[in-house]
Amino acid sequence: MAIWNTSLAAGLLAATALVSPALAGGTLRLDEVAVGELDPAKASDYADSILMFNVYDTLVLPAQGAAGHVPHLAESWTSDGNTFTFTLRDGAAFQSGNPVTADDVVYSLDRTKALGAGLSYLFGVVESAEAVDARTVRFTLSSPYAPFVASLTRLPIVDKALVEASKAADDTWGEAFLSGNGAGSGAYVVTAHNPQEETVMEKNGSYFLDIAEAAPDQVRLRYGLEAATVRTLIAQGEHDISSQWLPPEVMKALADDGAQLFTEGGTGAFYLKMNTTKPPLDDVNCRLALSEAFDYDTSIRMIAITDEVSGGSPATGAIPKGMFGANDASMALMQDLDAAKAHLDACAYDPAEMDIEISWIAEVPLEERFALLFQSNLTALGVKSHIVKMPWALFAEQVSKPENTPHISQLFVNAVTGDPDTLLYGMYHSSTPGTWQSPEYLNDAKVDEYLEAGRMAATEEERGEAYAMLNARLMEIAPTIYAYDRQSVFAASSRVTAPALTDPAQAFGLDGMGFTFRLMEVAD
Amino acid sequence: MTPVLRLLARRLGISLIVLVGVSMLIFGIARVIPGDPARIALGPNATAEQVDALRESLHLNEAIPVQYGYFVKDLLRGDLGTSLYTNRPVTQDIAQFLPATLELVLFAGILMVGIGLPLGIWSARYRGRWPDHVIRLVSLLGVSAPSFVWAVILMLLFAFFLPIFPIAGRISDIYEIERVTGFLLIDTLLAGNLAAFRDAFWHIVLPAFALAVSGIGQAARLTRANMVETYDKPYIEMAQAYGFRARRIARKYAFKPSLIPSLTIIGLDFAAMLGNAFLVEAVFAWPGLSRYGVAVILRKDLNAIIGTVLIISATFLIVNLIVDLLIAFLNPRIRYSQRGSS
Numbered sequence: 065m066a067i068w069n070t071s072l073a074a075g076l077l078a079a080t081a082l083v084s085p086a087l088a089g090g091t092l093r094l095d096e097v098a099v100g101e102l103d104p105a106k107a108s109d110y111a112d113s114i115l116m117f118n119v120y121d122t123l124v125l126p127a128q129g130a131a132g133h134v135p136h137l138a139e140s141w142t143s144d145g146n147t148f149t150f151t152l153r154d155g156a157a158f159q160s161g162n163p164v165t166a167d168d169v170v171y172s173l174d175r176t177k178a179l180g181a182g183l184s185y186l187f188g189v190v191e192s193a194e195a196v197d198a199r200t201v202r203f204t205l206s207s208p209y210a211p212f213v214a215s216l217t218r219l220p221i222v223d224k225a226l227v228e229a230s231k232a233a234d235d236t237w238g239e240a241f242l243s244g245n246g247a248g249s250g251a252y253v254v255t256a257h258n259p260q261e262e263t264v265m266e267k268n269g270s271y272f273l274d275i276a277e278a279a280p281d282q283v284r285l286r287y288g289l290e291a292a293t294v295r296t297l298i299a300q301g302e303h304d305i306s307s308q309w310l311p312p313e314v315m316k317a318l319a320d321d322g323a324q325l326f327t328e329g330g331t332g333a334f335y336l337k338m339n340t341t342k343p344p345l346d347d348v349n350c351r352l353a354l355s356e357a358f359d360y361d362t363s364i365r366m367i368a369i370t371d372e373v374s375g376g377s378p379a380t381g382a383i384p385k386g387m388f389g390a391n392d393a394s395m396a397l398m399q400d401l402d403a404a405k406a407h408l409d410a411c412a413y414d415p416a417e418m419d420i421e422i423s424w425i426a427e428v429p430l431e432e433r434f435a436l437l438f439q440s441n442l443t444a445l446g447v448k449s450h451i452v453k454m455p456w457a458l459f460a461e462q463v464s465k466p467e468n469t470p471h472i473s474q475l476f477v478n479a480v481t482g483d484p485d486t487l488l489y490g491m492y493h494s495s496t497p498g499t500w501q502s503p504e505y506l507n508d509a510k511v512d513e514y515l516e517a518g519r520m521a522a523t524e525e526e527r528g529e530a531y532a533m534l535n536a537r538l539m540e541i542a543p544t545i546y547a548y549d550r551q552s553v554f555a556a557s558s559r560v561t562a563p564a565l566t567d568p569a570q571a572f573g574l575d576g577m578g579f580t581f582r583l584m585e586v587a588d
Numbered sequence: 589m590t591p592v593l594r595l596l597a598r599r600l601g602i603s604l605i606v607l608v609g610v611s612m613l614i615f616g617i618a619r620v621i622p623g624d625p626a627r628i629a630l631g632p633n634a635t636a637e638q639v640d641a642l643r644e645s646l647h648l649n650e651a652i653p654v655q656y657g658y659f660v661k662d663l664l665r666g667d668l669g670t671s672l673y674t675n676r677p678v679t680q681d682i683a684q685f686l687p688a689t690l691e692l693v694l695f696a697g698i699l700m701v702g703i704g705l706p707l708g709i710w711s712a713r714y715r716g717r718w719p720d721h722v723i724r725l726v727s728l729l730g731v732s733a734p735s736f737v738w739a740v741i742l743m744l745l746f747a748f749f750l751p752i753f754p755i756a757g758r759i760s761d762i763y764e765i766e767r768v769t770g771f772l773l774i775d776t777l778l779a780g781n782l783a784a785f786r787d788a789f790w791h792i793v794l795p796a797f798a799l800a801v802s803g804i805g806q807a808a809r810l811t812r813a814n815m816v817e818t819y820d821k822p823y824i825e826m827a828q829a830y831g832f833r834a835r836r837i838a839r840k841y842a843f844k845p846s847l848i849p850s851l852t853i854i855g856l857d858f859a860a861m862l863g864n865a866f867l868v869e870a871v872f873a874w875p876g877l878s879r880y881g882v883a884v885i886l887r888k889d890l891n892a893i894i895g896t897v898l899i900i901s902a903t904f905l906i907v908n909l910i911v912d913l914l915i916a917f918l919n920p921r922i923r924y925s926q927r928g929s930s
Contacts, residue, residue: 091761098883100671100673100674100675100883100887101673101674101675101676103675106631108631108632108633109631180630180634180635180637180638180641180642181629181630181631181634181638182630182631182633182634183631183633184634184638185633185634185635185638188635239675240675240676243674243675243676244676258684258875259673259674259681259880260684260685260875260876260879260880260883261757261873261875284761286756286873288870288873288879288883289756289873290870290871290873292740292743292744292871293743293755293756293871293872293873296743296744296747296748296755297755297756299748300747300748300751300755302755302756455622455623456623457621457622457623457624457628457888458622458623460623460624460627460628460632461622461623461624480633490633499632500632501632
């Protein structure tokens with residue numbers, strides 16, 4: 065037996081020596097859902113936004129820990145009604161060595177609009193862009209659009225000369241080249257990209273801003289790792305930051321094992337959207353009854369990861385906390401069954417004949433739990449309901465017609481620029497019904513008026529007022545149940561420091577920008 | 589024409605018909621399942637006009653037979669179209685991801701044959717005794733649980749609790765191997781980098797074993813059952829009566845006839861591993877074609893779906909063709925029947 069034990073130990077020792085060597089410090093390893101292509105003009109979800117923010121630069125950045133924007137590739141700007149003029153920073157260069165010029169800005173905008181993918185719709189309001197000189201670019205808008213500067217956080221500036229030199233003759237906008245290569249001025253350079261495996265980036269030694277020495281020298285953004293794999297990798301010290309898509313139980317297990325929990329929030333919420341065209345939800349009292357019946361406290365407990373960290377915080381109204389027009393944190397929404405019953409009594413429809421269809425997106429298992437919670441809330445109210453599981457593709461198709469849209473659609477929606485306009489206009493303006501964001505089919509003149517006022521306002525105070533009135537109006541007509549303000553949570557090893565994901569005073573208020581690698585530090 | 593060549597020609601003809609059938613079937617199915625590929629490709633925020641423009645450029649507004657016509661026209665030029673997911677030619681994606689899956693499946697196939705058949709032979713030889721009972725129990729366990737369950741169990745045991753094997757990927761990040769064949773076990777040797785070869789070998793063991801466990805159990809059970817039946821045949825009794833050694837009887841008189849039905853099933857198992865590889869690839873972050881196939885299905889990337897399915901079908905058919913030829917080689921009756929049918 066002793067010989068057997070010795071042999072086994074020797075075998076294991078020898079085998080362990082064969083295991084892949086652990087990486088030295090300086091490399092940051094994180095994971096996300098797969099990114100098929102690197103083209104920044106097509107970036108719209110979390111993973112490709114992380115890439116875009118690190119490989120490319122934008123004219124402005126959201127201010128850290130505060131409202132508004134600060135210059136980045138631009139050193140200053142002026143606005144005169146529908147015209148915005150930006151002066152570019154002197155000395156900024158692309159990773160190729162080419163200088164960043166006004167021509168590149170114009171090219172980037174034209175390219176984004178021409179491809180028409182990702183978030184290009186944000187620039188539909190731009191009538192023209194013109195390079196006044198090498199360092200001055202002028203945008204002329206077709207109508208006043210206050211959130212324009214915020215939209216520029218979604219206009220990555222592309223190295224025109226490099227794309228033109230690298231593209232195929234029949235590829236007008238260099239799509240094939242930019243699918244697998246970077247052409248930006250960002251702090252990290254793409255060195256390898258495999259859509260099934262990972263994108264590898266290295267620190268840009270000639271970046272125009274200082275990068276801390278402890279910032280990662282190399283970043284490996286891995287794709288499509290399973291929860292069990294991430295848990296094992298982090299436990300073995302072979303992975304640094306998980307994606308936000310881990311089940312809360314796995315996140316909690318990692319935290320119990322000593323992982324840090326990073327958070328990023330303030331740009332969106334989880335919604336139960338009511339189809340306002342479908343009986344009985346075309347009656348405002350019925351919608352108010354359902355809103356009052358929803359158990360907000362339990363919903364927060366359902367997304368808690370630890371006692372301190374949760375996947376969200378109590379909603380205070382239609383606008384997430386931290387945005388223009390949001391209510392104070394003390395005004396958290398609460399379940400009120402008495403008020404719900406009173407509204408139900410005032411509803412024109414007979415509760416006994418109601419059968420509310422609650423849908424949940426098949427790819428988001430958490431929504432099934434919320435469907436069950438809401439079903440039990442409705443049962444307490446005496447309203448019958450049934451739950452329907454829907455794949456995303458089917459849901460996106462069904463919502464294009466009000467009659468096919470379920471009574472209740474559960475959705476996570478974020479402001480893609482951090483500005484409330486990009487969260488609320490697409491949801492509630494009567495000109496944008498029937499998209500995945502707007503299964504409410506809301507048509508309310510006052511809501512339209514406040515949304516337009518938010519776009520046209522000349523000052524931030526005026527915008528704040530417009531959105532506060534919009535918030536009040538939406539709570540009055542209840543097209544949506546505002547379940548909670550969303551917060552993304554990431555498990556991280558102790559060797560990583562990420563102030564933008566841990567300190568609210570350094571947070572950007574824009575999804576994905578917390579992963580600005582140059583601001584992170586990795587211990588050896 | 590020799591009987592084997594005739595068999596080969598016949599099987600190739602049938603395979604071609606099957607491939608055409610598969611392409612038509614998958615082409616139709618991919619287009620009728622819910623979800624607009626243009627909408628999915630452009631993202632949820634794209635405008636209706638942008639979506640319509642992409643639909644137009646992809647001929648999605650045409651009738652399905654017309655779309656199939658475009659597909660066949662391009663296919664005849666060796667063009668499977670561009671993937672909306674990676675924005676690269678589908679052929680390029682397949683060329684990048686297929687070797688990883690083939691390497692994994694081939695390795696798993698070697699484990700299946702190299703472990704499953706000897707276990708079956710051993711079990712039959714010791715029928716009714718404790719080695720037989722142990723092997724039957726282990727084989728039953730192997731076929732009872734799907735590959736992904738084994739993948740998670742093996743990862744927990746040998747990468748988490750006992751960190752012997754790597755957890756994910758095909759090779760450690762420190763190695764940069766020039767791609768020649770795409771098969772890392774070959775490319776590392778071609779590069780003359782033995783440390784990288786050892787590392788790649790160590791990476792493939794767990795996923796390949798997880799993928800092979802079910803096949804090992806299947807092969808062992810089938811081989812045992814066939815051999816037990818053969819052992820009851822009079823010619824075996826006669827060999828035993830002549831005093832031939834047990835090993836010789838097992839190898840020469842019992843194993844060869846028992847191998848034919850096992851081979852058919854092993855061939856099917858081998859081909860099925862191509863499909864089952866997805867979950868194993870997902871658990872071990874193996875960048876292969878099966879994982880790519882699922883990614884493109886979820887994104888309704890029509891060209892990539894058809895390309896992937898066609899390649900997997902073709903591989904399936906090739907494996908079956910090889911198995912048919914092997915069986916013909918092992919079983920003279922099949923060769924004679926070919927001659928008879930000509």
